[in-house]
Amino acid sequence: MKKFFYLMMAFAVTASTLTSCEDVPSPYDNPNNKKQEVTPSQANGSGTEADPYNVAALNAHLKSLKADSATAETFVKGKVVAIKELQTNSFGNATYYISDDGTTTGQLYIYRSLDLDNKKFTDANAIKVGDEVVIRGQFVNYRGNTPETVPNKSYLYSINGNKQHGTTPTTPTTKVGEGTEASPYNVATMVAHLTSLKADSATAEMFVKGKIVSIKELQTSGFGNATYYISDDGTATGQLYIYRSLDLDNKKFTGANAIKVGDEVVIRGQFVNYRGNTPETVPNKSYLYSINGKKQHDSNPTPNPPAQAGEAVVINGNTLTLNNTTATAGTETLTVDLNAIGITDASDLSNIALSDGSVLSFSANGQTNVPKFFAKSKGIRVYANNSFTIKGKKAIAKIVITCDVYQGTNYTGNSTATVSFTGNNATYTNTLVGATKGGVQLRLQTITITYAQ
Structure with a gap:
């Protein structure tokens, strides 16, 4: 019996010794499953444009929500950890991870999110690991265990402090003006005011002053309105969308050259924060109040140089003019910016419906190279013998x-x-004599059509 007692005591001491050894870390390991202990980032931010969440704060917020319940529009700031996928065609979205310190600790899944300005990605190098980004959109705790963006409901709001790629951060324009005729808002003030409003709630009549950045469309027939962008300094930074706005005196546009990039304009009308993410004019509820300090257009604008008699194809610098030598030009025109009508990058082309009912179509004309739109050159390339x-x-x-x-x-x-x-049709062929390849491409960016009398 005594031998049995001593045997049991020996087993107990051995077990105690083995258990104690497990509690003592070796010099080359630690008790946390070989992972170093880290101090989590301190949560901060309120999720607004002015004060985005950091990743720790948004993760904590999402984990407190019911599974698969989407947030309202929220802003989060972090650094790109890894890029899982970036599409420059088709959906044009990206899937990647961000965190507060650029490591995989406490990262957030950015799933199927768009590029700046809520547009499709067109550049495979638009984002890279280490970039500091702000994401704007809706978020969800997917299935209760994965905080992430709602697919296709978020976009890159800024990158490395910029709202456009490849620029140096700029100090925001000072907010000035009262929105009145005597003291128009500048663009920065108007944008700030509109982003503070409830989505899709129109303002009373207001005035805003800025410089034209780009012109998306100008119709001199039909509705006779124009769609363009203005900003305080004439660059794309902090621009405001002037959507379907009329000419001076609240009248339709009749001249294709009534406005141009760089003009200083005052816009009068109603404005809206469209869908809560795009400050713009209410369509057909605004007009050009003044241009370059005047309330009427110059009476003697510099005319386009006339084409030589009988010359159908005229090249002058980077301008190509195609003349119908048997027709007399009227006053009705249509201008189209091919980079601003939503054509998919690197896509083959067939028919493009224009705003006035005309149709633009492209043909390879039996050639290997086919006409394509490229975002980098902001237009459509027509190769040798294409039409x-x-x-x-x-x-x-x-x-x-x-x-x-x-x-x-x-x-x-x-x-x-x-x-x-022929009739109402005009056909251009980039004819290359004696060859099927080479020559000079035609790269169309904007087209202005002047109709016959």
Whole structure:
């Protein structure tokens, strides 16, 4: 019996010794499953544009929510940890991870999110690991265990302090003005005011002053309105969307050159924070109050130089003019910015419906290279012996095309190109004599159609 007692005591001491050894870390390991203990980031921020959540705060907030219940629009700031996928075609979205310190600790899943300005990604290098980003959109605790963005309901609000790629951070423009005729808002003040409003709630009549950044569309027929962007300094930083706005005196536009990039304008009308993320004018509820300090257009603008008699294809710098030598030009025009009508990057082209009912179509014309839109050159490339046709709503007198310039080359097509006008149709062929490849591409960026009388 005594031997049995001593045997049991020996087993107990051995077990105690083994258990104690497990509690003592070896010199090269630690008790946390070989992971170093880290101090989590301190949660801060309120999730607004002015005060975004940090990743720790948003993760904590999402984990407190019911599974799969989406938040309202929220802002979060962090550093890109890893990029899982970035599409520059089709959906044009990206999937990646962000965290407060750029490591995988406490990261947040940015799932199927768009680029700046809530647009599709067109550049595979638009974001990179280490970039500091602000994401704007809706978030969810997916299935109760994965904080992430709601797919296709978020976008890159800023990157490294910028709201556009490849720029140096700038100090925001000082907010000035009262929104009145005597003291118009500047663009920064108007944008700030609109973003503070409830989504889709229109303002009373207001005035805003700025410089034209780019012109998306100007119609001199039909509705006779224009869509363009203005900002305080004439750059794309902090711009305001002037959507379907009329000319001076609240009248329709009749001149295709009534406004141009760089003009200083005052816009009068109603404004809205469209869908809570796009400050803009209420369509057809605003107009050009003044331009370059005047309430009327210059009576003697510099005319376009006339084409030489009988010359159908005229190249002048980076401008290509196609003349219908049998037609008399009227006053009705349509201007189209091909970079601003939503064409998918690197896509083959067929028919593009224009705003006045005309149709722009492209053809490879039996060639291997086919016409394509490229965002980098802000337009459509027409290769050797390719063609395009404008099926006008009425007879066309003239087509003026602004073309891409790259490394000193004006991409205005071959000097042997031809154009034919038949009925309401105009067909251009980038003819290259004696070859099927090479020559000069035609890279169309904007097209202004002048209809016949």
